[in-house]
Structures are given as structure tokens and as C-alpha cells.
Amino acid sequence: MNLILILLVIGLPWLGAFIVLLAGDKHEKLQHVLAVAFSLAAGAAAIMLLPNVSKAVVISLPAGTVFGNFTFVADGLSVFLTIIATVIGSLAVIFSTSYMHGEAQIGRYYAFVLYFIGAMAGLVLTSNMLLMFLFWEITALCSYALISFNNDDPKAVRGGIKALIITSVGGVGLLLGALLIFVYTGSLSYSAILGGNASLPANILAVLAFGFLIAAAAKSAQFPFQTWLPDAMEAPSPISALIHAATMVNAGVYLLARFYPVFKDVPYWREAVMVVGVLSALMAAIMALVSTDLKRVLAYSTVSQLGYMVYAIGAGSVFASQFHLFSHSIFKALLFLAAGAVIHSVGTRDMTKMGGVGKKLPYVKWVFIVGALALAGIPVFNGFWSKEMILEAGLKGGSIVYYSVMVFVAGLTALYTIRAVWMVFYGEPRSDYHAHKVGLAMKIALAPLALAAVVSWLAVGRFSLLFGANSLPFHNIQPFGLKEMFHEVIALSTLIPLAVITLGILCWVFRSKLGGLVKAFNWMRWLAEHSFGFEGINTGIVKATEASAESLRTTQTGIFSWNLLAVLGTIIIFFVLFAIGA
């Protein structure tokens, strides 16, 4: 059963991608229908995997020699992320039918979306490191292709290539890890090292652990690779919701969570993971505070929230991290789709030109506010529970310094969230925009997400069962019901983050009276607007590479004599070496 389902989850979207492409751009309606049908079918197949979660290898295709066996496992972690990918994928596709209506080359768009959904499912379902790397790169390729979907816009093309290059640079870490696993265990299956049977030398394990950390940081847009995600916002909004909020960026967190049992004892690894998480969360939150582009604010907040997840893993609570991933996928997809609806309707992403949109789009306003409350960590919404669990875990598993920074970031989160909501939906219109109506498909896609953002935390008991010993070996996560959650979250220490969050909101309410304080932090604002220099480092690397390429090109003089002198020079170098050796 699982065998067929896994094949369906990966195969259906890929087949769909092919068929949509074949349908041709002249039959746009048909393409919309096909894309929705295939993504929904994949989502259904993924949900049907849920009752059959097991740690057993389901498919094993021998590929021979250095390629290992192509294996797939439907364990708890995999199935959970598969469902996120396919279900949110379906919603994004439904949303697109109205958002992308009438765009050119819609076939290419859907083909890549479906290709991505299949690849993302494959990435989490496989247990072969080669396949994992393969799917990892395919998701990067799809992300690139969709960011630069509008090929005529140089900004979109640049953003896409930047995302591809940075995530591929990180991919080198994963590649190296996969190679080393194969070399030292003779197998490409990750259970070879997770099982603890293979004794890797300590230094190799360290290379592996930090290699994977680099890969994860690049994929999840963490420090110091965070710069690609804001630029990826040139993508159509459903893509931002699906790839750059709910699924692909989670692959890094998934990688860390998957290998946590072997890496946790590597010296300094957990410390490094926590530092990466804390720095990303803090810097991104500050940048979100000063940005005026709605989608960029959401992108920064994604980086920040992913920072929380990474921090949780470093602190030793894989469960809290995955639970926040669950909540975040829902509320961030909701926020991006709602933002997409706003942008589609208003025609700009600049918040300084919006204002008062709420009056014209009340439905969008309310679902956006639901998402915003969840993001800010206001009680009862799903973000509150998972964020509190992470903070509790951080208090137990890491230094108090990191904990206080993360609590501070929680306050900042509340501040920038309310700022965004205010600038978009309230006040008077600040420019002469004309708000279109929001399509029905958009509303249909938003509704389940809004509902889930309110109630998804109730499923914590069911959720924790996915991570039990039978469905997820090596991790030893105990069942964790609502009772335990109440017990853990409703504690005295919860009051501190809640107080800070309230303080954050109050800061916005009394913003006019805090002018002096704002001025005092102008230098910080300047730093944040320049992305703390990381953009500069990126540009520097690109410029240096291009300059060296350009100077190397001058060696191709095209003059025959110089070409031959190079030949003679090579001979001389050889002979000198031999003469010294002899």
C-alpha cells in the first residue's frame, strides 16, 4: 500500500507537470483544471499515507555500485512534511488559478510547481543520500525557475540565479556529507549512520555535521546565507507561499532534525546551530521592522521564524522545532497568499502606498489578521503554542543569553507584524490605487488555512504520535498530548515572552511618543536597511569573480605566437621539476 502511495505522491505531480506542459498554452482553462486535479490527487495520496506510517523501507531499487539502492521510507517525519508539501501545494495551485489568470506561459508555471511538489515529497521520503541530494537540487532548480518566471524582468532573473547559486553552494555541504557517508559506511542509506552501527572517525563526523549545517543554513536562508530569500520575493505570490515559506525552506530544518541523533554529540555543533538560529532570528526581525515592501517583510519574518526552528534543534527539542514548522507553514502560507491577494488587487508591493485596504477587502483583511496574530504569538493561535514550546526548550537546553535574545525577538515579531497590518489595512489610502475584487479561488484557498491557523495546535497529540519509536526510529520522542502541552506552556516562564510581546505591541501603539528612542536607534536602522553588510559581501564575491574572469579572458590573445609560448612554458615547467627532482 505504502509503495503505491509513495509512487503516487511523487509520480502524480511529475506526470501532471508533463501533461500540463503538453496541453499547451492555448488551452489555459484545461491547464488550470489539470494542475488542480493532479495536485489535489497528490495531496490525497499523501494524507492516505498517514495511517500507515512506519519506519520500514518501502521501496528499494538497486541502482548498483556507487549509486546505492534507491530507497524510500514513509516514517513520521517524512509523511508530515509530505503532507505539508502536497496540501499547501494544492492550495497554492488553487489560489494560482485566479492569481495567474491570463498570464503568458502558464504551462511552464504549473509544470514547475507540480515538479516542485513531487520533488519536495521525494526529498523527505527518500532515505538514500544520493536521491536526497538529487531532490534537494531539483527543488532549488524549481525555485529558481519560478522566481525568475518573469524572464523579461532582470530583477527577477537576478533573484532567481542568486537563489540557485546560494542554495547550490550550500548543497556542496550536503554533497560532501553524502559522499563521506558512502565512503565510510559503504551504503548511501542514512540509517547506516543514524543507527550508530558504523563508527565514523570523530573528525569525519564533524565534517559531516558542519557540512550539513551549511547546507541547511543555505536552504533555510539562515545566517550567513539569508540574503537570497528577500530577493526571491520577485516570484509570484503563490510561489512565495509554497516554496519560500511553507516547504522548500523547511528542507534545511528537516535535514538538521533528521540527523540530530548522530550530530548532537559532535563538539560545538549544537552551540553552532543555536548561534545560527539566534543570529538569523534577530537580524531578520530587525530588517522586517524597517522594510516597506510587504512581501519582503514576510520574507524576513520567514527567516526569523526558521531561526526559531533551527534554534530549537540546537537546544535539543526536535519536536518543538517540527511543531513550529507545522504552525509556521500554515500561518505563513496564509499570510503570503493573503498578501498576494492584496498585491494582486492593489497592484503594488510597497506598503507606503497602501493604507486603508481593509475597507475594500474585508475578507482578506480578516484572514491576514488571523495569520498575523499567529505569527506574533498571541495566545490561542497556533503560533503561540509552538513558539512557547521552543522558548521552553531553549530555556532548558541552551544558555540564558540565547533565550533572552529569542524572547526579545518575539517582541520584535509582534511589533513588525502589527506595523505591517496597520500600514496595509488601516489608516487612509496613501496613494491613488484601484482595488480589484479578489477572485473566488483565492478566497477558497485562504479559508482552510485561516481555520487551521486557529485550531491546528489541537492536533498536537496526533502530531506527536508521528514521532514515536515505531514511526521514527533513533529520535526517542515521547508521546506528547494536549495535557502535556498545557502543562509545559502554561507556566510562569510563559509570562515573560507574553509580556515582551505585549510590550512590542505597545511600542507600536505609542510609537509617536517614542520618537527619541527611534532616533537613538537610527544607526541600527541604517545597518538593517543595508542588510548588515551581507548584501555587500555577496556583491563583492560576485564582482571579484567577474573581475577575475574578465582578466583571465585577456590571456586568450588570439595571437598564435603567445599560444605557442604557453606550450613551451608548460614543457619548461615540467623539465624544471624533473631537473630538480633528478
Place this chain on the structure above:
Amino acid sequence: MNSVLITLGLIALPLVAAPIIYLFGRTSVRKQRLLGMTLAKLLTLLVLVLEGLLIYLGVQVWVAGGSVATNIGTIQVGLDGIGLIVGTIAVGLGFCVVIFSIPYMENENGEEKYYALLLTLIGSIVGLACSMDLFNLWVWFELMAISSYFLVAFYNEQPASLESGFKYLTQSAVGSALVLFGIAILFSTTGSVAMWSVWSNATSGTPIVYAAAALIIVGFGIKAALVPLHTWLPDAHSQAPSGISAMLSGIVIEAGLVAMLRTLSVLAQTHFPSGIILLVFGCVNILAGNLLALRQVEVKRMLAYSSIAQVGYMLVGFGVAILSSSYVAAAGGFFHMLTHAMMKGLAFLAAGAFLYVLHIGKGEHTALVLDDLNGAAKKYPVVAFLLSLALLGLGGLPPLAGFMSKWQILVATAGVNSTLMICIVIFVALNSVLSLAYYVPVINRLYRLNISETAAAGRSISWIMVLPMVILAVGIVVIGVWPSLANFLTFNAAASLMYPFGV
């Protein structure tokens, strides 16, 4: 069919058929009739099919436990693992190129010479891979060079084409003189040119034997485009007719590499540090090739520079193989040779198709620049898709063939238990990422909405041109999804290469 006949047929068939093809073609040029030319094309295809059949029969003899080798006089020739893979690539790619050339070269002045020389070129590569005698190897190598000179300078009314032809000719000739020098030294010191007796006689590495090895590396290295001996390559690849560019990049430079490896394996007992030398050249090639391609605006020239980088991957594979006696690395090197032939062949054919419909078909000989490709997917969706596929494969994105061969090379490299090798893995992988920076923008251009004026005014593409590209593309995808299909070819070749090294 016995093995002697197979061997003789394999090396003699193309060379015997080439003059006949020329004569057929010539009659139609004289009498202005098309029949002869058509016959010539069909005969070329037929010979290639027969060659494929002979290779297949040879493999059958092999599998049954026999060896496909024979002595012609004192010269031993035979189909071993290296011969098998190089022969397969040459014949297979040659077949695709011939089909592609039917519309591409139609009514060009000298069409009949083109097919005759193309067949000679393919035959010489097969012969080179089958030769077991150092001097005979050089003769095949020279035949390969001589038959390709005119093919490179085919458009002899174009100054640029003549220029590239002249540089190619002189630098090749210098290379082959250097190789000969090396062979002469080995002959003087060991008293033989038969590979196995040189192998058994050359047991101590006197400085002059090392010098001979260096000359041979540099000499063959000119053909194999080792940096800094590569300078002829971008000119020749960009100016030759596109089918020939595909041949040059897909197999001719690799034939130089194979000849070099054969010769180095003969010197296995002298402790000549060939492994480390190949590794160093490999790394330099990868970096220089990528950087040179990065800012290039001519499509074929960019592909030519990327060939330099791709040869670097093979060199890394072979270097690791020799350095650490690793089968997997050698097989990876050969695997990359195979996948590169398919990917670069496809890329050059697709670029050639664009060049043809946008420029050459109209009688213009301007270079195809990136701007010409803007929005080309709108008008030529199939070719644009195939070109994107080839470029993504070259950039090492899965699940295409190029990723699998690079993976195999990297697995073997990481398998050598040393920090240096881990650094090389990281270096190679980062360079793969760097190469995306020039492959991917091309794809972006293809899918733009605003079509360039040149592309909008292009002619339609004949299906005969598309057919060989589809064949290659299917190969790329199939090998990418099921990489162990190529194991028979690659591991036998690795066994033949590593045997003299005592592995």
C-alpha cells in the same frame, strides 16, 4: 564471426568506405544531380550502423570469454574496454552528427568532402582507441588531426574560419611533433614501440623517460585542451560547422585524452607521477574553463570554454584513479566522457540548429550571440527545451546524466582518505555551482516573452535536424535516471586502463 575479422572490419571499414563516399558525392557535383549525394549520405549512415554492429559482435565475443585482438605484422590492434567505450561514443555521436548534417550542410560547397572526411575522422578515432602500439597510436592520431583540419576550416571563404583552421593546424602539428619526440625517446630507451614490451622494459624512471612522458602529456594535452595548452580550442569549436563542433568537443578532444592515458599507462612501472599531474591539470582546467566561459557572449564559444572545464572533471577522475588505484574513479572518468559526449553533443547541435535557422541558412556567417536567443522558445519550443536540457545537464543538475558522472568521480575522490581530496571535492563541487552562473542565464533568455528580432526572422527547423537531438536528449535523461546502464562500458574501460598499473 571470428575476432580477427571483427577487428579488421572495425578499423578498415570507414577508411575503405570514405573514398567511395567521396566518389559518389563527386558524381552528383559534376552532373548537378542529387542522386550521388543522397547515396553518399546513406552510405555514410550505413557504414556507421555496420560499425556499431561490429562493436556489438566484438562485445559478444568478449562476453563469451574470447579476446578481440589481432596482430597486423607486429602491430597489435584489438577491441578492449577503452576501445569499446571510445568506439561506442565515436560511432554513436557520429551517427547523430551525420543525420544532423544532412540539412545543415545541404548545398554547401564541398559537401561530398565533408562526409568522406567525417567518416575518416570517426574511423581514425575508433582505430586510435583500438591500437596497442605507441607509434601506430600516433599514426591514427595524426590521421584524426589531418582529417579534421579541413572540417574545421570548412567555410574557407570566411576569414575567421581560416584563422581558426590555421591555429588549429599549427598547434596540433606542434603537439603531434612533441608526442613523436616522446615516442622516439621511449623507443631509444626501451628498444620497442609495442605497448606491452615498452611497459615491461621501462621499469626505471630515468630523467629522459620522464621528459618523454612530459612531452607526451603536453603533446596529447594540446589536443585534449589542458590549460594552458587550450588556446586553439575556442576558435576551432566556434568556427567549425556545428556538427563538427559537436564531434570535436564530444570525442576528438577526449580521444587526445585517451591516447595520453594509454601512453601513460605504458609507463606505469617507472613511477612517473602521472596521477598528481592529471589531478593538477584537472583542477586548473575546471577553474579556468569556468571563468573563461563566465562572461562570454557568443554561444558556441561559451560552450567551447565549458568543454575545457568538463575535460577537467575527467582529468580529476583519471588522476584520482591513477593516484589511488581506484577503479571507481577511472570508471567515473570514462562515464563523464560518455555523458559529456551526449550533453555537449546535444548542446552544440542545438546551438547549431539555432545558428542555422537564424544565420547560416540565410547565407550569413555572423556568430550566434546570446541576444539572438532571447525568447527563442516561443518560436522553436522543442530545440529551446533540448538546449536547456543539455545546459542543465552540463551544469550538473540532477536527474540528468551529467550529475551522475560527476557524482561517481566525486565518490571516488572522497574515497581517498585524505584532507586534500576532501578539499578537491569541495573545489570541484563549488566550480559546478559556478558553472551554473553561465548556463542558467542562457536558459532564461530562451524563455523570455519578448522575442529578439533575429529569432523572429528565423527560418523553420527541419525535423531531420531535431531527430538526432531527441536521440541524445533521451540518452541524457535515461542515463541520468538509471546510471548503472553505463556500468558495462565504464567499468570495462576502467579495467583496461588500470590493468597496466597492476590493479
Place this chain on the structure above:
Amino acid sequence: MSNFPVAFIVILSIISLAGIGFYCLLATRNMIKVIIGLQLMVKGVAMAFILGGNLTGQVNLAQTMALTVIVADTIVAVMGLALAVQVRHRLGTLDIKALSTLKR
């Protein structure tokens, strides 16, 4: 007189001949002169073969190889000359500096 290294004199002349040929390739700007340089280099190589044959007592073997070398090289020279003639015809000069339009 028997101690006089006759064979070494031949070696010296071989290496020098090849060197002179290579120098011609580097220093000249005339296409036909380039072919002359190539010819000189290959003559050195042919001598190396014959010397090798002499030293190892296999003059006949060396002769066959030298013959092939001479033939092959003559063909290359002829093709080079044809190319030079064609270049002169199309560009009106034999200067290799005129042949440096393909660069970068």
C-alpha cells in the same frame, strides 16, 4: 677517439634542431615561415627515431617509422601551405597578426 661521444653529438643536433624550429614558430609573423619551422621540428624528430634505431640495433624498424613520419608531415605541410594560400587570397596578407580577430 673512441671516447668521443659521437652519439651525443647527434642528440645535441636533434634537440637543437627542434629548438630552432620552435623558435621559428615563436618569432615569425609569416604563415609560410611557420610551416618551415614545423618542418624543421619534425626533421629533428625523424632523426631521433633513426638514432634510436641505431642505438637499439633496429634500424629497419626505425626506418619504417621515419618514413611514416616524413609522409605525414609532408601532408601537414601541404595543408598548411594550402591554408596560407587561401588566407593570402582572402585577406591579402600572410601576417599572422592579421589572424588574431578571434580572442577572449
Place this chain on the structure above:
Amino acid sequence: MVYVLVAAGILVCAILAIGSKRLLVSAIWLAATSALVALMFYLLGAVQVAVIELSVGAGLVTVLFVFAINISGEEAMTLKPVMPKPLAWGSILIAVGLTIYLAIQSGGLGLVLKASTETPEILWSDRYLDVLLQIALIFSGVLGVLGLLSEGKPSAQKEDQA
């Protein structure tokens, strides 16, 4: 001693061939080099190939050079070389010196020439594959030369043909 004289002669002729300002003179010095190389072949015992070198190297090739020079015309070679001359001869000297050094290191000084004891036989006795391949070499060479020298047909004629 005759070896020294011939060797010196070869080098002098070669230097004159590359040093000459006129192409025709260069070609003639090349022929002289070739003749002396043939003499060296003879001294080393390679009688048959000496004859061939004399006829092909000194004869045929020179004729071809003269033809080519006649067609393309004598061009005054007063242009300065692309590369600084000292760089060219400096690197050549280094390369040649190193080669000689390596030859000496390998015992090149102790080599002794042998008087040929083999009976002369048909040249290609046991290497007829090489010789057969020469036919292929000549074939592709001829095709190449024909192709390189061919005049492009006027395009109008091409249209007729199609």
C-alpha cells in the same frame, strides 16, 4: 668527426633558414637542411629512408614551398615579431638546455653508435599497417587541400542546383 661536421651543417642551415629575410631563400635553406639530415640518416645506417628524405624532404617539399610562395607572393618580412625576441630565444634556450641536461643525467654521454648489422629489407616488412594508413593520410590530405583551395561557388549557381 664527420658527424660533428654534418650536425654543425644541419644547425647552420636551419639557422639560416629561419634567419633569412626572403621566403624563397628560407625554403632553399630548408632544402639544404633536409639534404644534410638525409646524409645523417645515411651515416646512421638508414639508407633507404635517407633516399626518401632526399627526394621528398629536399625535393618535393621545396617544390611545394616555391609554388606556394609564388602564388602568394613574396612579402617583405620587416615587421617586428609579436613577441619580444629575447623572450623567444631565452625560453627556447632554457628548454633546450634543460633537455640536454636531462639527456646527460640519463647517461646520454655514454651512448655508442652501432654499425648497422641488419640486412636491409623491404621498408614496411612488419609494420604494413602504418604504411597502409599512409594511404588514408594521403587521401584525407588530398581532400583537405582540395577543399581548402576550392573557390566558393557564386550563390546564384547554388540556387540553380537546389
